[in-house]
Amino acid sequence: MKIIIKRIAAAIPVLFIVSIMVFLMLQLLPGDPATVILGQEATPEAVEAMREQLGLNQPLLIQYLHWLGNVLQGNLGQSLVDGTSVNDLIAERLPATLELAFGSFLVALLIALPCGILSAARPNTIIDHFCTFISLIGMSIPHFWLGMMCIILFAVELGILPASGYVPFFDDPAENLKTIILPVVATGFRESAVLTRMVRSSMLEVMQSDYIRTAKAKGLGERTILFGHALKNAMIPVITTSGIMLAGLLGGLVITETIFNIPGYGKLIIDSVFNRDFITVQSAILVSAVFVVVVNIAVDILYALVDPRIRLGKEGA
């Protein structure tokens, strides 16, 4: 309980700085934001109205406090394009991205766990080199190019999967799965690379500990040692990485969603950038950063629950 409170307290200054950074981002716009948003041809009256709407005529500090007050009340503002509430826009786009994020995460786990465990069980063998090589490839291939190659192979040449688009799960589950396979595999493969290394090094470390030596000495089978004894402890650092990865995916899917034309959260950010809808961009970025902070807290708490050494404080270690 103490850890939970401590962890949340530590996050408050971070969130505060995050909010300042996101707020100041609009100041990076070259020139007057109102002019940038409306374009050079806008009449002075329109610019003045926009300045009024954005509250730009007030001092920066007042603008910030006003904005922060709204955000804290859960009001992310209105889209500059059609005036819809940004809350609605985000809520509308989030399900697709969440589905992609969990799907990619699942693919990453399906690749990383067997590869990492096999590598660690047979270090410096052909299997190990092969798995390490696969993870190197995963780190080096841009996932958007992998996505394109998947489109060429599976959609254009073989014609078994759609090249782009998205069908919500509740509209048509089968079609939904078809549309997300390629994006999820392309993104998941990249995410698996880091995770494979993590699983491997963590397993290797655990395999050298005394209790594993004891288990070997008393004649337990390799399988029992690997899965019954080593895996549980090796998973602890992996949980942290996975959590951070999952949180990062919310933003990391930006390009995937563009290639496959999926109306998700990342696509919302990109569309808003090109529509000069900077209020939506600002809010979307804020939400993704807050999401990362929250997931980090959750991961730390989970970590403490899984690892008694942390839960009981340092003297227990």
Added chain:
Amino acid sequence: MVEFPEKRSMLSIFVRRYCSNRQAILGAVIVGLLLLVALGAPLLTQYDPVYDQDYNAVLASPGGAHIFGTDDLGRDTFTRLVYGSRLTAAAAILPVAFAFCVGVPIGLYSGYKGGFIDQWIITRIVDALQAFPSMVLALALAAMLGGGFMNAMLAIGIGFLPAFIRITRAQVIQIKNLEYVQAARSIGCSDLRIAVVHILPNVMPTLLVQITLAMASAIISEAGLSYIGLGASPEQPSWGSMLRTAQSYLGTQPWVAFFPGLSISVVVLGFNLMGDGLRRALDPKIKD
């Protein structure tokens, strides 16, 4: 009687350890080739990457006069790849140079001095910066700064800052209480001299690994931003903007997408192999 091992310079030990790893050599060769191609681009091709537009061979398939085919304006893909290596090299160097030049001094100061500014300002800002998913941060900054290649470089560089500050800071905290640093302090060296002359060289090995791996990720980020349309302009032969062009022809002329992506993958693989090789060569825990 103690036997002293044959005296070798640290550099020769490092080079020997690095070269004992075949993958590391491959990485260095790939990176070397990238630089050579970037420098010697005009010698490798007869075409101009922007102005030589062959309207009789638009989207030509590989072979003949255009070994890797042509793009939608009839520009030679091979030529654009060759000249694109310059932008790729720049994309590897510029953001990392920015993050190094800004992040390392901050990390040195923060780790060496400690105290309020370190604990409450620098560390918190770094934490906050790390809360942004890297692609989202790069995208947002590039968009706010107004797009273009140089703004993309800056945006990617800012995203690297937290890592450089953190790594430097953590290393400095480990090193600053070592005896040799205390010795330097006791003979009256100034803080600046201790930080730059005595501590920094010992932080460099760790930073070198980080630099190489950051270069790999910078290349992917640049390609990503250019692919979205927030990096290099469409005329510039960036491998990422070539992929952007290719997107429209996936169904009909798949080779347009093939070569730029392959080039990015190979070069990034090179940097990753090099980074791993450096890590192994510089880690005293790994025996050779």
